[in-house]
Amino acid sequence: EADIYQTPRYLVIGTGKKITLECSQTMGHDKMYWYQQDPGMELHLIHYSYGVNSTEKGDLSSESTVSRIRTEHFPLTLESARPSHTSQYLCASSEGVSVPRQFFGPGTRLTVL
Amino acid sequence: DQQVKQNSPSLSVQEGRISILNCDYTNSMFDYFLWYKKYPAEGPTFLISISSIKDKNEDGRFTVFLNKSAKHLSLHIVPSQPGDSAVYFCAASVDSNYQLIWGAGTKLIIKP
Numbered sequence: 001e002a003d004i005y006q007t008p009r010y011l012v013i014g015t016g017k018k019i020t021l022e023c024s025q026t027m028g029h030d031k032m033y034w035y036q037q038d039p040g041m042e043l044h045l046i047h048y049s050y051g052v053n054s055t056e057k058g059d060l061s062s063e064s065t066v067s068r069i070r071t072e073h074f075p076l077t078l079e080s081a082r083p084s085h086t087s088q089y090l091c092a093s094s095e096g097v098s099v100p101r102q103f104f105g106p107g108t109r110l111t112v113l
Numbered sequence: 114d115q116q117v118k119q120n121s122p123s124l125s126v127q128e129g130r131i132s133i134l135n136c137d138y139t140n141s142m143f144d145y146f147l148w149y150k151k152y153p154a155e156g157p158t159f160l161i162s163i164s165s166i167k168d169k170n171e172d173g174r175f176t177v178f179l180n181k182s183a184k185h186l187s188l189h190i191v192p193s194q195p196g197d198s199a200v201y202f203c204a205a206s207v208d209s210n211y212q213l214i215w216g217a218g219t220k221l222i223i224k225p
Binding site: 004009033040041042043044045048058088090091092099100101102103104105107109 | 122145149154155156157159204212215216218
């Protein structure tokens, strides 16, 4: 079944640690996105990719980095986690052909102590 | 400056009644509008969309209305069910290849 996966679902980590949030999709979509979302707030785009070896920063400034070496895989890395990085991180993908519908993974809830 | 606004942070509706969720936008170049539903600790799931060439789109219990002159869209849920309790996000795009611009969401509570 075509789907989009994120791991871990929940992560509690100490300040200064390096973390990688994993995102994989089996739909063959070229476009993939990372959002950051806090309760009561809109989804903020932090990174996007329109294909392999293509990555761009989104509207919200983020200290994270991403890579897109394979179509199905779009990991996000924080080199040194801080409490201000505490948030929900959502990964999405889309065909972007006729309707800009995005398919979302279940999210990673990150808490940095 | 927020281009997509959902001015009601929350809405409470009796089970079986109609739920109406509203969304306003400022960018007249938007030509696709989407509604998503989100449960806590889960990713958003797509509900329904509408392009700017239409003023209404219906899918089962969900209907979206678009008023371009007022730059306003609304999502109607009839009848409302307990499982509809969630946060509803409105999103807009300039065209099918562009990114989505999101509202802050409205929390819908369906009372039994």
